[in-house]
Amino acid sequence: MGAGKSTVARRLGEHWGLGVRDTDQDIERLAGKPVSEIFVDDGEEHFRALEVAAVAAALVEHDGVLALGGGAVLAPATQEALRGHAVVYLEVGVADAVKRVGLGHGRPLLLGNVRARVMKLLEERAPIYTAVATITVDTNGRTPDDVAAEIIRRVEENA
Structure with missing residues (x-):
């Protein structure tokens, strides 16, 4: 959350001339409502x-x-x-994540103390992200363009 997944994906798609797809948008289209409403209405x-x-x-x-x-x-x-696919983990620290998501409006997993919830989610998820990723990129203090440039370089080096 707050790592810049959608923004960086668009930058990568533009660079490589590829389409970009966001699974949260797919879910919203299928359900006919925003992710936050799915959480509230359906769990x-x-x-x-x-x-x-x-x-x-x-x-x-x-x-x-x-x-x-x-x-x-x-x-x-x-x-x-995801096995066999290039998977990029956009690593983000608590401070940057909280700055980027603000008060968590529209983010049902952040209800309550935003900083504490972000810390808990990062602690729980980081080992899984690391295990699944083929590339890990630190996004802290960096622009989406900087992050995308590093991903492009690393993907193209491994191609």
Whole structure:
């Protein structure tokens, strides 16, 4: 959350001339409502099921840059589906994440103390992100252009 996934994905797509797809947008289109409303109306478990299906579909249907929601890789099925793909973990620290997401409006997992929730989410998720990623990029104090440039360089070096 607040790492810049959607913004950086757009920069990568522009550079490589590829389409960009965001699974949170896919879920919203399918459900007919924003992610925050899905959490409130249907619960996190329902959202996560939609997320697993959206990532699986996107990996089959889309041949470009894919931006996943921050919790997408928590599902073992998604972790397995991502094997063999280039997966970039945009690492963000608590201070930068809190600055970027503000008070968390529209982010149901941040209800309450935003800083404490971000810290808890990062602690829980970082080991999974690291395990799934083929490339990890530190985004702290960096612009989306800087982050995208590093990803481009590292992907093209490994090609």
